[in-house]
Amino acid sequence: MSDTSRVAATLADGRELIYFYDDTSRAVPPPPDLRPLPPRSDLIELRRDPLRGEWVSITAQRNDRTFLPDAAECPLCPSRDGRLSEIPASDYDVVAFENRFPSFAVPPADEPDPGPVDGQELFARRPGAGRCEVLAFSSDHDGSFAGLPARRVKTIIKAWVDRTAALSALPGVQQVYCFENRGAEIGVTLHHPHGQIYAYPLLPPxxxxxxxxxxxxxxxxxxxxxxxxxxxxxxxxxxxxxxxxxxxxxxxxxxxxxxxxxxxxxxxxxxxxxxxxxxxxxxxxxxxxxxxxxxxxxxxxxxxxxxxxxxxxxxxxxxxxxxxxxxxxxxxxxxxxxxxxxxxxxxxxxxxxxxxxxxxxxxxxx
Ligand SMILES: [Zn+2]
CATH class of the missing domain: 3.30.428.10 (HIT-like)
Known part of the structure; x- marks a missing residue:
């Protein structure tokens, strides 16, 4: 039996987005993403630090990501009143989608092996395969996880279950990490209550x-x-x-x-x-x-x-x-x-x- 409280959709640039509803009666057909988004250009590579034996994800394009926008510009608020955000629906309960500024992403199938940095064998390099998703906990911009009712937390747990199962099955993924950064002091770039899910293509140290x-x-x-x-x-x-x-x-x-x-x-x-x-x-x-x-x-x-x-x-x-x-x-x-x-x-x-x-x-x- 399919789960009718889970609705999958695709964003304008091909990224996957999934709505999770508190109950099936709240589920609605997903509206299209009407934004003219440029194609994805995930320039991500992993470089190995030979002294520590650890991989570092180098993602230069993330430096341009959205930083502490006003509520009126928030990419995690629903799309309404003529303003289009990352989430096409006019309301939602919980939604997971591929991060527009990922730290890891599966490279195109035809991408050539980059070889080591500067051709030096000591400086191993490989594509930053893997996946990063955003998980919006609520459509309420000013809410917090602590303020959510148990019914909503159950929907978030359902999303963690769903995304962990799906991302663990991706080739090369070694570990799936669900986390929430909260507060500007931690370096949060968006105040809207949300977490993230990283599917690492490596075993974290x-x-x-x-x-x-x-x-x-x-x-x-x-x-x-x-x-x-x-x-x-x-x-x-x-x-x-x-x-x-x-x-x-x-x-x-x-x-x-x-x-x-x-x-x-x-x-x-x-x-x-x-x-x-x-x-x-x-x-x-x-x-x-x-x-x-x-x-x-x-x-x-x-x-x-x-x-x-x-x-x-x-x-x-x-x-x-x-x-x-x-x-x-x-x-x-x-x-x-x-x-x-x-x-x-x-x-x-x-x-x-x-x-x-x-x-x-x-x-x-x-
Ligand atoms: Zn918001």
Whole structure:
């Protein structure tokens, strides 16, 4: 049976767009995109840093992307009153579409292999294949994820499930990352409530590090590292913020950021598509509740990065889906900057005790 609360469309330059509705009665036929858009010109390449063994996406055209537009110019507001945006419909619930300024995109089939940079074998280069999507959470420009009702959060979860399944199946994609950057302090270029989905054509260094840690823990103890962290946090209890039937939120013992919050499912789940209905339902209630506590933490909207880490290709049984949310805000009106030690050496210095963060979060959690 096809899902009639999901409607696919194509934008004027050929990009894919999908509407997700809270219920089937809200679904409408997709209107055409009437904008005269220029053809896509995704000049993206991956260059390998030989010292670090890491790939960097070089995307010069992204520097021209839209930066903090007024509501009247917002590309994520619906198209109405004669103004055409990225979303052709005059209203919507949740919509996913391919980013016009992607960091990764599948190159044309006839694109020649660029070869190494300057012909130097040390400087490996390959096309920045992969995909970047935008996920608009609401048609309300001034809304926030924390303010969404559980019914809408369920639709967003449905979109994460749908896009994770579709993007994971693309050739060469190694990991699908759903995330939200919130607040100008984080570098958000659009205020309209939205997240992004990156389908990486490489194993992100952070994920590779975690995979190594899970393997090493398994060899040493025979245990599952994610399950054992959850057990240790629950036993200690000092950093636990919330425990549900299916999810537990806690501040990690060795938090890097002055504000950091993790949310783990209670059983091994590799990615969004594996969640049961009961797990999705509880997440739809728990997640916005945690986000509201984040905003109540300092009494002002918290700038944050909320990243959903999912199992990379081939590690579905050992890498657990989980949320890592962090903020650069270290006190009211004060930001933490990644300075010499963090930026230069990846050695983190946190001025705030994780137990204090958890205690304060428990106080403001409603
Ligand atoms: Zn908007």
């Amino acid at each position: 952070r994920t590779a590090q975690v995979l190594d840690a899970t393997r090493e823990h398994k060899e040493r103890t025979g245990g599952d590292l994610f399950a054992d962290i959850l057990k240790a946090e629950t036993t200690a209890g000092t950093r636990v913020v919330l425990t549900g039937e299916h999810w537990t939120a806690f501040v990690p013992a060795a938090a890097r950021w002055p504000f950091e919050l993790h949310l783990f499912p209670h059983r091994q789940v590799g990615a969004f598509p594996e969640l049961t209905d009961a797990e999705r339902d509880e997440l739809a209630e728990v997640y916005p509740r945690l986000l509201r506590a984040c905003d109540d933490y300092y009494g002002t909207p918290l700038p944050y990065v909320a990243g959903w880490h999912q199992a990379p290709r081939g590690a579905e049984d050992s890498y657990r889906l989980h949320l890592e949310l962090f903020s650069v805000q270290r006190a009211k009106g004060k930001l933490k900057f990644l300075a010499g030690s963090e930026s230069g050496m990846a050695v983190w210095i946190n001025d705030v005790l994780p137990e204090t963060v958890a205690e304060r979060l428990r106080e403001v959690l409603k």
